[in-house]
Amino acid sequence: MRNRGSRLDPISEYRSAQQALRVLFQPFTAEHCPTCRTPCCRKPARIQPLDLILLETLISPNPVPPGAVERAAGEWLESAAAAADPDLGPCEFLTGTGCRFPGDLRPLGCTAFICQPMRSRLSAESLDALIVGVGRVEAAHVRLAESLGLGGGAESA
Ligand code: SF4
Ligand code: SF4
Structure with a gap:
Protein backbone atom coordinates (compact mmCIF):
# COMPACT_ATOMS: atom_id res chain seq x y z
CA MET A 1 0.00 0.00 0.00
CA ARG A 2 1.67 3.22 -1.17
CA ASN A 3 0.86 6.86 -1.57
CA ARG A 4 1.76 8.87 -4.66
CA GLY A 5 5.30 8.27 -5.84
CA SER A 6 7.36 5.63 -4.10
CA ARG A 7 6.84 6.77 -0.50
CA LEU A 8 5.21 4.26 1.84
CA ASP A 9 1.93 5.19 3.47
CA PRO A 10 2.37 6.19 7.14
CA ILE A 11 1.39 2.87 8.72
CA SER A 12 3.54 0.86 6.30
CA GLU A 13 6.44 3.23 6.89
CA TYR A 14 6.05 2.84 10.66
CA ARG A 15 5.87 -0.97 10.51
CA SER A 16 8.82 -1.08 8.12
CA ALA A 17 10.91 1.14 10.42
CA GLN A 18 10.01 -1.10 13.38
CA GLN A 19 11.04 -4.21 11.44
CA ALA A 20 14.37 -2.66 10.45
CA LEU A 21 15.08 -1.67 14.05
CA ARG A 22 14.22 -5.12 15.36
CA VAL A 23 16.79 -6.61 13.00
CA LEU A 24 19.39 -4.39 14.64
CA PHE A 25 18.27 -5.29 18.18
CA GLN A 26 17.89 -9.01 17.54
CA PRO A 27 21.48 -10.26 17.95
CA PHE A 28 21.77 -8.55 21.33
CA THR A 29 18.33 -9.49 22.66
CA ALA A 30 18.68 -13.11 21.54
CA SER A 60 -8.76 -6.81 15.80
CA PRO A 61 -11.62 -7.72 13.47
CA ASN A 62 -13.69 -5.09 15.27
CA PRO A 63 -13.32 -1.34 14.73
CA VAL A 64 -12.12 0.84 17.56
CA PRO A 65 -15.12 1.25 19.86
CA PRO A 66 -16.37 4.68 20.91
CA GLY A 67 -14.32 6.09 23.74
CA ALA A 68 -11.34 3.78 23.14
CA VAL A 69 -8.92 6.67 22.72
CA GLU A 70 -10.03 8.26 25.97
CA ARG A 71 -9.84 4.96 27.85
CA ALA A 72 -6.39 4.20 26.49
CA ALA A 73 -5.23 7.68 27.45
CA GLY A 74 -6.60 7.18 30.96
CA GLU A 75 -4.86 3.83 31.33
CA TRP A 76 -1.61 5.34 30.13
CA LEU A 77 -1.86 8.17 32.64
CA GLU A 78 -2.55 5.65 35.43
CA SER A 79 0.41 3.64 34.27
CA ALA A 80 2.64 6.70 34.31
CA ALA A 81 1.41 7.56 37.80
CA ALA A 82 2.25 4.05 38.97
CA ALA A 83 5.84 4.43 37.80
CA ALA A 84 6.95 5.24 41.33
CA ASP A 85 6.17 1.67 42.42
CA PRO A 86 9.24 -0.40 41.66
CA ASP A 87 7.59 -3.82 41.65
CA LEU A 88 4.24 -4.07 39.88
CA GLY A 89 5.03 -7.35 38.16
CA PRO A 90 5.43 -8.36 34.52
CA CYS A 91 3.77 -6.35 31.76
CA GLU A 92 0.26 -7.61 31.11
CA PHE A 93 1.12 -8.05 27.42
CA LEU A 94 3.99 -10.41 28.19
CA THR A 95 3.24 -14.08 27.49
CA GLY A 96 5.29 -17.25 27.75
CA THR A 97 6.27 -16.78 24.12
CA GLY A 98 7.00 -13.08 24.30
CA CYS A 99 5.11 -9.85 23.67
CA ARG A 100 1.50 -10.10 22.56
CA PHE A 101 1.92 -7.11 20.23
CA PRO A 102 2.91 -7.98 16.64
CA GLY A 103 6.66 -7.73 16.08
CA ASP A 104 6.33 -4.68 13.84
CA LEU A 105 3.74 -2.90 16.00
CA ARG A 106 5.31 -2.97 19.42
CA PRO A 107 4.57 0.06 21.58
CA LEU A 108 6.82 2.91 20.58
CA GLY A 109 8.21 3.24 24.08
CA CYS A 110 9.24 -0.43 24.10
CA THR A 111 10.61 -0.35 20.55
CA ALA A 112 12.66 2.77 21.15
CA PHE A 113 14.08 1.66 24.51
CA ILE A 114 17.84 1.20 24.52
CA CYS A 115 18.45 -0.54 27.82
CA GLN A 116 21.38 -0.18 30.19
CA PRO A 117 22.85 -3.61 29.35
CA MET A 118 22.94 -2.53 25.69
CA ARG A 119 24.53 0.78 26.57
CA SER A 120 27.23 -0.91 28.61
CA ARG A 121 27.97 -3.89 26.34
CA LEU A 122 27.48 -2.77 22.75
CA SER A 123 30.21 -1.07 20.74
CA ALA A 124 29.87 2.64 20.01
CA GLU A 125 29.27 1.75 16.37
CA SER A 126 26.41 -0.63 17.21
CA LEU A 127 24.87 1.87 19.61
CA ASP A 128 25.02 4.60 16.97
CA ALA A 129 23.20 2.31 14.54
CA LEU A 130 20.48 1.68 17.14
CA ILE A 131 20.09 5.38 17.83
CA VAL A 132 19.66 6.08 14.10
CA GLY A 133 17.10 3.27 13.85
CA VAL A 134 15.19 4.58 16.87
CA GLY A 135 15.14 8.03 15.29
CA ARG A 136 13.59 6.60 12.14
CA VAL A 137 10.89 4.80 14.10
CA GLU A 138 10.09 7.93 16.12
CA ALA A 139 9.90 10.06 12.98
CA ALA A 140 7.60 7.52 11.33
CA HIS A 141 5.47 7.50 14.48
CA VAL A 142 5.08 11.28 14.33
CA ARG A 143 3.98 11.10 10.68
CA LEU A 144 1.58 8.28 11.48
CA ALA A 145 0.02 10.14 14.40
CA GLU A 146 -0.36 13.26 12.26
CA SER A 147 -1.95 11.27 9.44
CA LEU A 148 -4.53 9.97 11.92
CA GLY A 149 -5.26 13.42 13.25
CA LEU A 150 -3.57 12.53 16.52
CA GLY A 151 -0.78 15.09 16.31
CA GLY A 152 1.38 15.84 19.27
CA GLY A 153 4.23 13.68 18.17
CA ALA A 154 6.01 10.67 19.52
CA GLU A 155 6.88 10.30 23.17
CA SER A 156 9.84 8.04 23.62
CA ALA A 157 10.68 6.28 26.85
S1 SF4 B 1 7.53 -5.18 24.66
FE1 SF4 B 1 6.35 -3.68 25.86
S2 SF4 B 1 4.19 -4.26 25.60
FE2 SF4 B 1 5.46 -6.01 24.97
S3 SF4 B 1 5.62 -7.29 26.80
FE3 SF4 B 1 7.40 -5.94 26.79
S4 SF4 B 1 6.79 -4.14 28.02
FE4 SF4 B 1 4.93 -5.27 27.45
S1 SF4 C 1 16.77 -4.77 29.87
FE1 SF4 C 1 17.77 -5.19 27.89
S2 SF4 C 1 18.85 -7.15 28.15
FE2 SF4 C 1 17.33 -6.96 29.79
S3 SF4 C 1 15.49 -7.98 29.04
FE3 SF4 C 1 15.28 -5.81 28.51
S4 SF4 C 1 16.14 -5.62 26.43
FE4 SF4 C 1 16.84 -7.60 27.27
Whole structure:
Protein backbone atom coordinates (compact mmCIF):
# COMPACT_ATOMS: atom_id res chain seq x y z
CA MET A 1 0.00 0.00 0.00
CA ARG A 2 1.67 3.22 -1.17
CA ASN A 3 0.86 6.86 -1.57
CA ARG A 4 1.76 8.87 -4.66
CA GLY A 5 5.30 8.27 -5.84
CA SER A 6 7.36 5.63 -4.10
CA ARG A 7 6.84 6.77 -0.50
CA LEU A 8 5.21 4.26 1.84
CA ASP A 9 1.93 5.19 3.47
CA PRO A 10 2.37 6.19 7.14
CA ILE A 11 1.39 2.87 8.72
CA SER A 12 3.54 0.86 6.30
CA GLU A 13 6.44 3.23 6.89
CA TYR A 14 6.05 2.84 10.66
CA ARG A 15 5.87 -0.97 10.51
CA SER A 16 8.82 -1.08 8.12
CA ALA A 17 10.91 1.14 10.42
CA GLN A 18 10.01 -1.10 13.38
CA GLN A 19 11.04 -4.21 11.44
CA ALA A 20 14.37 -2.66 10.45
CA LEU A 21 15.08 -1.67 14.05
CA ARG A 22 14.22 -5.12 15.36
CA VAL A 23 16.79 -6.61 13.00
CA LEU A 24 19.39 -4.39 14.64
CA PHE A 25 18.27 -5.29 18.18
CA GLN A 26 17.89 -9.01 17.54
CA PRO A 27 21.48 -10.26 17.95
CA PHE A 28 21.77 -8.55 21.33
CA THR A 29 18.33 -9.49 22.66
CA ALA A 30 18.68 -13.11 21.54
CA GLU A 31 21.94 -13.43 23.46
CA HIS A 32 21.25 -11.36 26.56
CA CYS A 33 17.51 -11.13 27.30
CA PRO A 34 17.04 -14.76 28.40
CA THR A 35 19.52 -14.27 31.25
CA CYS A 36 18.96 -10.58 31.96
CA ARG A 37 18.88 -9.74 35.69
CA THR A 38 16.92 -6.53 35.13
CA PRO A 39 14.25 -7.51 32.55
CA CYS A 40 12.42 -4.54 31.07
CA CYS A 41 8.97 -6.00 30.29
CA ARG A 42 7.58 -4.90 33.66
CA LYS A 43 4.68 -2.68 34.72
CA PRO A 44 4.18 0.10 34.11
CA ALA A 45 4.95 -0.64 30.48
CA ARG A 46 5.76 2.13 28.01
CA ILE A 47 2.44 1.78 26.19
CA GLN A 48 0.73 4.85 24.74
CA PRO A 49 -2.88 5.18 23.59
CA LEU A 50 -1.89 5.18 19.91
CA ASP A 51 -0.13 1.83 20.36
CA LEU A 52 -3.40 0.30 21.56
CA ILE A 53 -5.47 2.02 18.90
CA LEU A 54 -3.21 0.67 16.16
CA LEU A 55 -3.43 -2.78 17.67
CA GLU A 56 -7.22 -2.68 17.72
CA THR A 57 -7.57 -1.05 14.32
CA LEU A 58 -5.14 -3.22 12.41
CA ILE A 59 -5.32 -6.53 14.23
CA SER A 60 -8.76 -6.81 15.80
CA PRO A 61 -11.62 -7.72 13.47
CA ASN A 62 -13.69 -5.09 15.27
CA PRO A 63 -13.32 -1.34 14.73
CA VAL A 64 -12.12 0.84 17.56
CA PRO A 65 -15.12 1.25 19.86
CA PRO A 66 -16.37 4.68 20.91
CA GLY A 67 -14.32 6.09 23.74
CA ALA A 68 -11.34 3.78 23.14
CA VAL A 69 -8.92 6.67 22.72
CA GLU A 70 -10.03 8.26 25.97
CA ARG A 71 -9.84 4.96 27.85
CA ALA A 72 -6.39 4.20 26.49
CA ALA A 73 -5.23 7.68 27.45
CA GLY A 74 -6.60 7.18 30.96
CA GLU A 75 -4.86 3.83 31.33
CA TRP A 76 -1.61 5.34 30.13
CA LEU A 77 -1.86 8.17 32.64
CA GLU A 78 -2.55 5.65 35.43
CA SER A 79 0.41 3.64 34.27
CA ALA A 80 2.64 6.70 34.31
CA ALA A 81 1.41 7.56 37.80
CA ALA A 82 2.25 4.05 38.97
CA ALA A 83 5.84 4.43 37.80
CA ALA A 84 6.95 5.24 41.33
CA ASP A 85 6.17 1.67 42.42
CA PRO A 86 9.24 -0.40 41.66
CA ASP A 87 7.59 -3.82 41.65
CA LEU A 88 4.24 -4.07 39.88
CA GLY A 89 5.03 -7.35 38.16
CA PRO A 90 5.43 -8.36 34.52
CA CYS A 91 3.77 -6.35 31.76
CA GLU A 92 0.26 -7.61 31.11
CA PHE A 93 1.12 -8.05 27.42
CA LEU A 94 3.99 -10.41 28.19
CA THR A 95 3.24 -14.08 27.49
CA GLY A 96 5.29 -17.25 27.75
CA THR A 97 6.27 -16.78 24.12
CA GLY A 98 7.00 -13.08 24.30
CA CYS A 99 5.11 -9.85 23.67
CA ARG A 100 1.50 -10.10 22.56
CA PHE A 101 1.92 -7.11 20.23
CA PRO A 102 2.91 -7.98 16.64
CA GLY A 103 6.66 -7.73 16.08
CA ASP A 104 6.33 -4.68 13.84
CA LEU A 105 3.74 -2.90 16.00
CA ARG A 106 5.31 -2.97 19.42
CA PRO A 107 4.57 0.06 21.58
CA LEU A 108 6.82 2.91 20.58
CA GLY A 109 8.21 3.24 24.08
CA CYS A 110 9.24 -0.43 24.10
CA THR A 111 10.61 -0.35 20.55
CA ALA A 112 12.66 2.77 21.15
CA PHE A 113 14.08 1.66 24.51
CA ILE A 114 17.84 1.20 24.52
CA CYS A 115 18.45 -0.54 27.82
CA GLN A 116 21.38 -0.18 30.19
CA PRO A 117 22.85 -3.61 29.35
CA MET A 118 22.94 -2.53 25.69
CA ARG A 119 24.53 0.78 26.57
CA SER A 120 27.23 -0.91 28.61
CA ARG A 121 27.97 -3.89 26.34
CA LEU A 122 27.48 -2.77 22.75
CA SER A 123 30.21 -1.07 20.74
CA ALA A 124 29.87 2.64 20.01
CA GLU A 125 29.27 1.75 16.37
CA SER A 126 26.41 -0.63 17.21
CA LEU A 127 24.87 1.87 19.61
CA ASP A 128 25.02 4.60 16.97
CA ALA A 129 23.20 2.31 14.54
CA LEU A 130 20.48 1.68 17.14
CA ILE A 131 20.09 5.38 17.83
CA VAL A 132 19.66 6.08 14.10
CA GLY A 133 17.10 3.27 13.85
CA VAL A 134 15.19 4.58 16.87
CA GLY A 135 15.14 8.03 15.29
CA ARG A 136 13.59 6.60 12.14
CA VAL A 137 10.89 4.80 14.10
CA GLU A 138 10.09 7.93 16.12
CA ALA A 139 9.90 10.06 12.98
CA ALA A 140 7.60 7.52 11.33
CA HIS A 141 5.47 7.50 14.48
CA VAL A 142 5.08 11.28 14.33
CA ARG A 143 3.98 11.10 10.68
CA LEU A 144 1.58 8.28 11.48
CA ALA A 145 0.02 10.14 14.40
CA GLU A 146 -0.36 13.26 12.26
CA SER A 147 -1.95 11.27 9.44
CA LEU A 148 -4.53 9.97 11.92
CA GLY A 149 -5.26 13.42 13.25
CA LEU A 150 -3.57 12.53 16.52
CA GLY A 151 -0.78 15.09 16.31
CA GLY A 152 1.38 15.84 19.27
CA GLY A 153 4.23 13.68 18.17
CA ALA A 154 6.01 10.67 19.52
CA GLU A 155 6.88 10.30 23.17
CA SER A 156 9.84 8.04 23.62
CA ALA A 157 10.68 6.28 26.85
S1 SF4 B 1 16.77 -4.77 29.87
FE1 SF4 B 1 17.77 -5.19 27.89
S2 SF4 B 1 18.85 -7.15 28.15
FE2 SF4 B 1 17.33 -6.96 29.79
S3 SF4 B 1 15.49 -7.98 29.04
FE3 SF4 B 1 15.28 -5.81 28.51
S4 SF4 B 1 16.14 -5.62 26.43
FE4 SF4 B 1 16.84 -7.60 27.27
S1 SF4 C 1 4.19 -4.26 25.60
FE1 SF4 C 1 5.46 -6.01 24.97
S2 SF4 C 1 7.53 -5.18 24.66
FE2 SF4 C 1 6.35 -3.68 25.86
S3 SF4 C 1 6.79 -4.14 28.02
FE3 SF4 C 1 4.93 -5.27 27.45
S4 SF4 C 1 5.62 -7.29 26.80
FE4 SF4 C 1 7.40 -5.94 26.79
